[in-house]
Amino acid sequence: MTNIVSSNMGKYKDFSLIDKNKEIMFTPEDTAREIMDWVNPQISEGDSVLEPFKGDGVFYDKILDCNPKSYCEIDDGIDFFDYDKKVDWVISNPPFRVMIKKDRLLESGLNYRNTKTRKRAVNIPAGWVRLNSFIPIVDRTMEICNKGFFYLINHKLWSSLTVKRLKTWKEKGWSISRIKQMEIKKWYGRYYVVKFERNSKSLIEWLE
Numbered sequence: 328m329t330n331i332v333s334s335n336m337g338k339y340k341d342f343s344l345i346d347k348n349k350e351i352m353f354t355p356e357d358t359a360r361e362i363m364d365w366v367n368p369q370i371s372e373g374d375s376v377l378e379p380f381k382g383d384g385v386f387y388d389k390i391l392d393c394n395p396k397s398y399c400e401i402d403d404g405i406d407f408f409d410y411d412k413k414v415d416w417v418i419s420n421p422p423f424r425v426m427i428k429k430d431r432l433l434e435s436g437l438n439y440r441n442t443k444t445r446k447r448a449v450n451i452p453a454g455w456v457r458l459n460s461f462i463p464i465v466d467r468t469m470e471i472c473n474k475g476f477f478y479l480i481n482h483k484l485w486s487s488l489t490v491k492r493l494k495t496w497k498e499k500g501w502s503i504s505r506i507k508q509m510e511i512k513k514w515y516g517r518y519y520v521v522k523f524e525r526n527s528k529s530l531i532e533w534l535e
Contacts, residue, residue: 354385354420354479358511362520363389365507366418366477369522370394374415374474379407379464386418408467417476421464461487465523469501475524479509482517490533502529 363386370376374394378387381398390396397414399407461484468476496502504524511518 356385359385359389362479367391370416376416376418377414378419379417380419380421410471413471413473415474417468417472420479422460469499475522477520477522479518479520493531493533497529500525502527503531506530
């Protein structure tokens, strides 16, 4: 199982594996409503929707009744990285950090050994690595999603979008098709709802 620090309002009891500030960002209710007012019209009636980091359900509760919905939440014993059912869409404010076993990281074929967040981590148990969670979450979402997904991210995560990574996603049939910029004054300013979509034209171009 992967230990996840939720970016929604979870019911967390043990913070021994994360920094003193706990790195939890509560999604404001008005922000979630604005996001879902933008997201819901882009999802067809009957399409299934997953909230992979439910917390207290600020996004989950706003998924329309005409769409079958499910969720993951580490406090409920449902680990997103163990979730293996196919869904049409995903919507969430994903966590900024993730704890993952080293052997699982090696199995993924991805190299995160130089992740800066690992240097700032405290109390990491033997056999585990602490990572910037954005890329592992996106990669896993692409494996289980049929149509697309929406993630709320901050400006710092744009540095993860390398040309090599964008090309790899494109080869797998995935592109960033829409971006909604938001000012969330209850947090630290600029945030973005990024829509990843299968078999869609990319909003981002790059030079070879």
